[in-house]
Amino acid sequence: MKPSGIRKFFDIVSEMEDVVSLGVGEPDFDTPWAIRDEGIYSLEKGRTFYTSNAGLKQLREQIALYLHRRFSLNYDPMKEIFVTVGGSEGIDMAFRAMLNPGDEVLVPQPCYVSYVPCVELAGGRVVPIPLKAENQFRLTAQELLDAVTEKTKILVLPFPNNPTGAVMEREDLEKIAEVILEKDLYVLSDEIYAELTYTGNRHVSIAELPGMAERTIVINGFSKAYAMTGWRLGYACGPKEIIAQMIKIHQYCIMCAPTTSQYAAVTALRDCDDEVARMREAYNMRRRFLMYAFEEMGLPCFEPFGAFYVFPCIREFGMTSEEFATKLLQEEHVAVVPGDAFGDSGEGFIRISYAYSIDNLKAALKRIDHFITRLREEAGTGLSEENV
Amino acid sequence: MREQILTFLERNSKIDLKELSIMLGTSEAVIANEICEMEKEKIICGYHTLINWDKTSLEKVTALIEVRVTPQRNQGFERIAERIYNYPEVQSVYLISGGYDLMVILEGKTLREVSGFVSNKLSTLDTVISTATHFILKKYKDHGTILLSQEEDERIPVTL
Numbered sequence: 160m161k162p163s164g165i166r167k168f169f170d171i172v173s174e175m176e177d178v179v180s181l182g183v184g185e186p187d188f189d190t191p192w193a194i195r196d197e198g199i200y201s202l203e204k205g206r207t208f209y210t211s212n213a214g215l216k217q218l219r220e221q222i223a224l225y226l227h228r229r230f231s232l233n234y235d236p237m238k239e240i241f242v243t244v245g246g247s248e249g250i251d252m253a254f255r256a257m258l259n260p261g262d263e264v265l266v267p268q269p270c271y272v273s274y275v276p277c278v279e280l281a282g283g284r285v286v287p288i289p290l291k292a293e294n295q296f297r298l299t300a301q302e303l304l305d306a307v308t309e310k311t312k313i314l315v316l317p318f319p320n321n322p323t324g325a326v327m328e329r330e331d332l333e334k335i336a337e338v339i340l341e342k343d344l345y346v347l348s349d350e351i352y353a354e355l356t357y358t359g360n361r362h363v364s365i366a367e368l369p370g371m372a373e374r375t376i377v378i379n380g381f382s383k384a385y386a387m388t389g390w391r392l393g394y395a396c397g398p399k400e401i402i403a404q405m406i407k408i409h410q411y412c413i414m415c416a417p418t419t420s421q422y423a424a425v426t427a428l429r430d431c432d433d434e435v436a437r438m439r440e441a442y443n444m445r446r447r448f449l450m451y452a453f454e455e456m457g458l459p460c461f462e463p464f465g466a467f468y469v470f471p472c473i474r475e476f477g478m479t480s481e482e483f484a485t486k487l488l489q490e491e492h493v494a495v496v497p498g499d500a501f502g503d504s505g506e507g508f509i510r511i512s513y514a515y516s517i518d519n520l521k522a523a524l525k526r527i528d529h530f531i532t533r534l535r536e537e538a539g540t541g542l543s544e545e546n547v
Numbered sequence: 548m549r550e551q552i553l554t555f556l557e558r559n560s561k562i563d564l565k566e567l568s569i570m571l572g573t574s575e576a577v578i579a580n581e582i583c584e585m586e587k588e589k590i591i592c593g594y595h596t597l598i599n600w601d602k603t604s605l606e607k608v609t610a611l612i613e614v615r616v617t618p619q620r621n622q623g624f625e626r627i628a629e630r631i632y633n634y635p636e637v638q639s640v641y642l643i644s645g646g647y648d649l650m651v652i653l654e655g656k657t658l659r660e661v662s663g664f665v666s667n668k669l670s671t672l673d674t675v676i677s678t679a680t681h682f683i684l685k686k687y688k689d690h691g692t693i694l695l696s697q698e699e700d701e702r703i704p705v706t707l
Contacts, residue, residue: 271707
């Protein structure tokens with residue numbers, strides 16, 4: 160397996176003092192108090208044992224209710240849902256359960272970094288689909304069609320997307336669903352950012368479309384929506400035959416997800432819609448703030464409608480993403496993530512996270528502005544005015 | 548829109564109008580207009596500063612006083628409330644359900660000043676039946692703001 164190329168960059172960040180980071184992939188909010196309180200209560204009551212392999216029954220029931228209420232999905236909590244150690248485990252289990260040696264998995268990129276190694280570890284072969292900024296980093300039916308071969312088994316759908324912030328709306332999904340049905344593919348839909356969309360419409364899961372639920376594994380979890388990254392809790396839903404195989408692997412490798420987290424998560428799903436909405440609104444404001452700032456700076460950036468990232472293009476500076484990020488870090492002490500960390504098609508972009516307070520964003524933006532103004536002056540072009 | 552503006556102002560009345568307009572995705576003029584209207588309608592009643600006086604050299608004593616009163620014919624509690632809130636040292640007056648009628652929040656320089664107010668001015672009002680004074684020893688959280696916290700970002704600076 161390829162070592163993560165980004166390590167070197169991370170090492171410099173962690174050794175540097177006075178860094179203003181825009182590099183995190185997790186919420187800045189604390190887990191809502193009601194959820195933490197429930198976790199504490201479960202510990203006080205001595206609920207410190209294993210749960211069933213698939214997870215607490217009441218949690219699976221709440222997940223089923225929640226998915227129906229929010230996304231019109233229908234899953235049997237006893238057979239079609241199981242609780243995982245974060246969304247990451249669900250991804251791993253799905254590939255391990257479904258892939259045979261040589262099976263091809265289509266991975267639209269840029270995307271989160273774990274699909275590729277998990278596919279490879281499971282004996283599959285990754286076929287990247289490079290997404291384009293001019294399509295707002297959405298997957299088109301044609302791109303999908305062009306990548307399908309006889310060996311294609313699974314399409315990964317990582318939307319809302321980390322790192323681009325792209326979303327797939329209902330019309331977009333309907334178009335690719337046709338291809339999926341025609342080519343008889345399975346879908347791994349990673350919807351960990353489902354609660355964080357800013358289009359005005361709720362997120363649409365591909366599993367909601369006709370004929371799709373029976374060929375889709377939906378991955379979701381508590382990390383992003385409920386600011387619960389450290390609790391390590393997620394879930395996978397899908398056809399009972401596949402879920403049963405996933406649970407089989409899970410029971411040997413993991414046993415069960417953390418019990419305290421599971422009790423806390425029941426409260427999250429049952430009582431915390433308002434908290435989720437509050438955080439979503441805060442992210443949305445920061446998103447608008449960043450978009451405005453990049454427009455002012457003349458840094459091209461498509462408007463992202465999901466997750467908590469923006470993905471501006473830095474090609475005008477004639478550097479690779481990593482060179483740009485390293486120079487920005489060294490000269491202005493601002494940490495961003497080079498886009499190519501998320502696949503080759505991320506080259507020429509940087510990922511900026513807005514899981515930060517407005518004050519923190521302002522401080523970082525000021526430094527970025529200095530940085531690119533200086534780069535433009537050095538290049539002797541008058542781009543800064545023209546590009547606005 | 549109004550509620551969104553108010554939510555912001557309640558936490559930070561110093562916020563820059565332009566910033567607010569960017570974050571709410573609307574024009575500065577619309578926001579300025581709404582704020583102006585809400586000031587006129589007395590929805591926005593003032594812009595104050597939350598101060599942790601404990602960190603200054605100025606001594607301040609705050610007391611919560613529960614007051615039981617006899618409501619007056621045709622006027623209920625309004626008249627007695629007015630008599631109490633007109634004293635400048637009185638910060639707040641609330642009509643309360645439960646075991647007593649009015650909650651009076653009083654700020655004074657010293658314990659003696661506060662107790663002087665209670666015994667000389669408040670208790671002697673005609674309709675006041677009884678008072679119970681509670682002195683605040685320490686403020687942990689005020690107006691939704693935790694006063695003593697020093698929040699540090701403990702997240703790993705870069706994660707994917």
